[in-house]
Amino acid sequence: MINWDPLLLTFKLAFITTVILLVISMPLAYWLSFSKTRVKPVIETLVSMPLVLPPTVLGFYLLVAFSPSNAFGSWLDRWLGLQLVFSFEGLVFASLIYSLPFMVHPIQSGFSSLSKSLIEAAYVLGKSKTATLFRVLLPNIKPSLLTGVVLAFAHTIGEFGVVLMIGGSMPGKTRVASIAIYDEVESLNYDTANTYSLILFAVTFTILLLVYLVNGGFIKQFWK
């Protein structure tokens, strides 16, 4: 019987990361789509950095920053009781940064594709900014939201470098599936590695397939 812990941990990490990212990314993407301030290119760059930065680089700096022997790390520990190195919280934090562009970009392009007159029409009809966002804008970019959620989720499942640097491989705490696979291969347990890999393959395939079916309108056809 295989040890399910790494898989459960992976999905728990991906789920928590995705939920938090969704909440953060909606206002961030809204701001990036409609703001005209001069600092916007800088923020856009920062959001997109994880796309091009080697995950080990990101993980290394996070490791250094959060280390309790450094000012920031000890401050976090003293004031918030947070130890982000070699802990699950640390993994969540690193995943948030690492998967941020995968959530923000689809939502941002969704907002940008909407006609500006939709917003203006809502304002003229007396609707506040919040009401416009929740009643008009978000319902009209559902496919973009779904794409963002799925990409962020799948990307978090697949991360390796960042997790290894900041989390290590502590069973039940930071040993996620991708790292477990690596460990099993190292110890020549090809069968176990294969089982983990197959499960990850099947799950990610199914998720992506569902997205394409939903966004392509195939599901709706069968419901009607």
Next chain:
Amino acid sequence: MIEISIQKQLQSSEGEMLLDLQVRAERKSLVTLYGKSGAGKTSILRMLAGLMTPDKGRIMVNGSAWFDSERGIDQPPQKRKIGFVFQDYALFPNMTVKDNLIFAGGGDSENIVKDLIELTELKALENRKPGTLSGGQQQRVALARALVQRPEILMLDEPLSALDREMRLKLQHYILDLHREFELTTILVSHDISEILKMSDRIIELDHGKVVREGTPGEVFTSREISGKFQFTGEVIEIKKQDFLYIISILIGKDLVKVIADEKEGSGLQPGDKVLVASKAFNPVIRKIE
């Protein structure tokens, strides 16, 4: 009464342009802003609606200031009681026709929504999404939605430009009916002369951000070369050649009139031309009809 006296630097296709004008619109009148594209017509509507901020000046509506650069007043669009019909209609794609209207009205708008759906003959379409409607149908929804909150001012930004002729005539009729029914002050942006002639009480012609002509449709569009007592403007619908004469069908208001023209007059015309029909040599016959 709407009084606009504003200045605004605009980026037009031909570079910088200073919009600098004073415009008035009487209560319950239908005023048309006319002019070439890029003359500043839409910008005026947007500033009146609060979607664009003037650099300087005042916008007074029925005695209260919507914008006043000296006193630092700038009411947000949410606070200005207006109905606005956008050029692309801006219907909310996620809501049905009825939901678009209900969302616009908020709380207890059931009754007015029902009335408007009836007035614009949308009953059969009320549960459809805007994406499945034709241009003319979407236009009617946009019109109805703009009126749900019972605004005093209705603004229409080239509402009919994307529609075919027949649909245009029908919607002109809807707009006029609603304009009277709801006692609206209506501001229309248009560059279709027959539409303007048919609908407006007053025309304001703009060019490069300035008012160049202003007055009733007759005053603005009729040339003064003919001093005829009877004159109408219309649109050429059809030209038929018969022997050496031309029979020209002209739409004046809602009536189709046939006029005989000689070769010289007839050959210079094409269907779609705007023409002046005047009589000066003959004495008209007057007969009692009631």
